[in-house]
Amino acid sequence: MARILCIWFPDWPLRRPDTPTGRPIQVVDASGTVIALSADARALGARVGMRRRQAEALAPTAVTLMSDPGAEAVAFEPVARAVEDLVPRMEMAAPGLVYLPTAGAVGYYGSEDALVGKMVAAVEAVAPGGRFGLADGPFAARMAAERAGDAPLIVADTAAFLAGIDVAALGVEELVDTFRWLGIGTLGDLAGLPREAVASRFGSIGLEAHRIASGEDRVVHPRQIHDEVVVEDTFDPPLDDFERAAFAARALAGRLLEAVAPSGAMPHRVEVEAEAASGVIRARTWRSSHPFSEVELAERVRWQLRAWVESGGVPGGVVRLRLVPADLSDRGRQLRLDEDAASELDAWRALSRAQGLVGPDAVLQAVPQGGRDPGERVLWHRWGEEPGIVSLDPSSPWPGRLPEPSPALVPPRPRPFEVEWDGGFPTRVRLGSRWEPVLGWAGPWRQTGRWWEGEAAADRYQVVTSAGAFLCEVRDGRCWLVGVYD
Amino acid sequence: MPLDRASLLSGALSAPSPDPVAPFTIAAEPGRVLGLVGPPGSGLTRLALGLLAGFSRTGMVAVVDVRGWLCPVAAWEVGIAPDRLVVVRCPERAAWLRVSAALIEGFPAVYAEVPSGVSDADLRRLGALSRARRSALVLRPLGGDLPGGVAHLRVEADAVVWSGVDRGHGALVQRRLTLRVSGKGAQGIPRTIEIVDEGFPVSPPALDLAVHAVG
Known part of the structure; x- marks a missing residue:
């Protein structure tokens, strides 16, 4: 589990330059929900999450502002740059909320304490009032930041930290109500239940809740993204006004999601890269706990462009804009006309029954x-559980890898295979009770194996008969069947 | 003889033409049973995975693996995304029927190896279930044949010819499957067709096969 540092500014929407001073203030979003409150508005009884009318009734003297995430992103840009100066791999979730994977930075600065100390000093110099939480995974880091107070909170035992937190923190209202009805009040209570039972009763949402409660992150489905999925556009004259930026952002976001859609995937993270007319290249990663929709992605790109343009980050305007998707999953994507939402649930039920x-x-x-043999290239895991750590990198070159097509059938262990040889060439193979003449073969392909662990070398052959093709290996003078091209 | 290009996969393109001389299409169709008959090595596992690939673009697909030999690499090569494929290993005949029935109820497409000894009545019940649930079912008996009337289309492997290897040189590149098709899906006219499978590496969305009637 990756250690993540979360930097969170409560009520960041209040830090816009047009915020009036000396009066209670509340900021509401487009749906009319209060998302930020000044201290004096809070003292009057208003709370974040209330409807606008309810909050105004409690604090009638308060000034109500409409949320403007673009302006908030502009105001946040100096903070983002201060953070990037220390840790370049920063991920923005919203203006006022960023996540940083700390693995590399901790190695560089010496310890988590040292890293957090430097980060606090750098951020406080630009914008005081931030909360800092460090834990395993983004959810726990956010929880830590919310509970940090003025001093940073570094969580060593994430599972124990999460155990005492109310299940409402999961943010899934209907699930939380059911949990409470079942007597599950905290994340610790939930984590204590068998995962299979939670998956069986609540399906994928319950499984994800259980993972989060156990201090694990969302399961990422690594997928190969082809180069052409990366979308970019060039602008002549350079993009330097907000209207054109908004239009470009929308078009590019649409193209990106169209490009990944055929593989049934949607991105949770997108890197926005802009090249200025002066040659400066800026890049910023935006992340989301759920896959980006086209509107959400376009908004993030627009906010980011506005922040760069208005803060002078792209001198001369943007001449090239590029979006690179990452961290793809198949959840949350828009259903096609021939899909229906119930089908996924049906599959979950069927598999739960099969598990039983x-x-x-x-x-x-x-x-x-990664690996050279078909069997070696597969990492199995139980359905409903996260895959183990991929220790063999599939993108690395594997010299000597068996060429495609791969055998469709691979026995769990090599099986004895009778082959007749003549002058070192295979002539006949035994299939059941009959002998089949060899019509052609490829090999031997020498596989040295892990000789330092005492593994013997083997010679591999693709053997073709009139009854099919087989992959066999000769090891220690005996022939074994290792694959069937069925 | 010119080869007619045809899609192996899509349900929309799968309705066989009533014209007996028109190109023939093998397809897994919702609510239909397709039977694959042939010994290991005859190339039917990869064919079955190719039939599931079209369904995996819009949902998950399941394989009932009786022998425990199925290698997902072949499935990925024909275009099934790793997170869309579930393999259920079921070597026990006693549980096989219930496992297969559960999967048919929840999946749009299922490829099931059939262990020896499953009764004809049970196979007919599975066929009826797949019709009721509109699930595409591909059955591969590991011993013997399917009872008559279960499969809408019965595909029997006749021969497989591999090319690309010589006396020690090269590597397997292309295979040519000769298949005998029969059943309602073939309008009751038994015929022999040939499939040239050269889609390596295969990329989604489809494994395109060349099909032409040879008899």
């Missing part, structure tokens, strides 16, 4: 990993 019949170890999914 054959056990969880027999209901499997697999993720690709």
Whole structure:
């Protein structure tokens, strides 16, 4: 689990330059919900999350401002740059809320304490009042930042930290009500339940809630993203006014989501990269706990462009804009006309039933990993659980890898395979009770194996008969079947 | 003889033409059972995975793996995304029927190896369930054949010819499957067709196969 530092500014929308002073203030979003309050408005009884009318009734003297995330992003830009000066891999979730993976930075600065200390000093110099929380995964880091107070909160044992937090923190109202009805009041109560039982009763939403309560992050489905999925546009004359920026952002966001949609995936993270007319290149990553919709992504790109343009970050305007998706998942994507929302639930129910019949170890999914043999290139995991750590990088070169097509059938362990040889060439193979003449073969392909661990070398052959093609290996003078091209 | 290009996968394109000389299309269709008959090595597992690939673009697909030998790499090569494929290993005949029925109820497409000894009546019940649930079911008996009337389209492997290897040189590149098709899906006219599978590496959305009637 990645250690994440969360920097959160409560009531950041109040820090816009047009915010009046000396009066209670409340900021409401487009749906009419209060999202930020000044201290004196809070003292009058208004609360974040109230409807506008209710808050105005409690604090009639308060000035109500409409949320303007673009202006908030502009105001946040100096903070973002101060953070990036220390840790370049920053991810924006919203103006006033950023996440930083700390693995590399901790190695550079020496310790988590040192990193957080430097970050606090750098951010406070630009914008005081931030909260700092460091824990495993973004959810726990956000929880830590909310509970940090003036001093940063570094959580060592994330599961224990989360255990005492109310289930309402999950933010899924209907699920939380059911949990309470079942007597599950805290994340610790939820984490204490068997994961299979939660998955069986609540499906994918329950499973994700259980993961979060256990201090784990959302499961990322790594998918290969082809270069052409990265979308970019060039602008001549350079993009230097807000109207054109908004139009460009919308068009590019639409193109990006169209490009990833055929693979059934949506991005949780997108890097926005802009090249200025002066040659300066700026990049910023935006993340979301749920996959970006086209409107949401366009908004983020627009806010970011406005922040760069108005803060002078792209001298001369933007001449090239590029969006790079990352962290794809198949959840939250827009359903196609031939899909229906119930089908996923049907599949979950069917698999839960199958698990009950054959056990969880027999209901499997697999993720690709690196390796030379087809069997080695598969990392199995139980359905409903997260895959193990991919220790063999699939994107690395694997010299000697078996060429495609791969055998469709691979026995769990090599099986004895009778082959007749003549002068070192295979001539016949035994299939059941009959012998089949070899019509052609490829090999031997020498595989040295892990000789330092005592593994013997083997010679591999693709053998073709009139009954099909087989992959076999000769090891220690014996021939073994390792794959069937069925 | 010119080869007619045809899609193996799409339900929309799957209705066989009533014209017996028109190109023939093998397809897994919602609510229909497709039977694949042939010994290991005859190329039917990859064919079955190719039939599921079209369904995996819009939902999850399931495989009932009786032998425990299925290699997902082949499925990924024909265009099934890793997170859309679930493999249920079920070597026990006693549980096989209930597992298969559960998957048919929840998945748009299921490929099930059939262990020896499953009764004809049970296979007919599964076929009826797939019709009722509009699930595409591909059955591959591991011993013997399917009872008559279960499969809407019965595909029997006749021969497989691989090319690309010589006496020690090269590597497997292309296969040519000769298949005998029969059943209602073939308008009751048994015929022999040939499939040239050269889609390596295969990328989504489809595994395109060349199909032409040879008899």
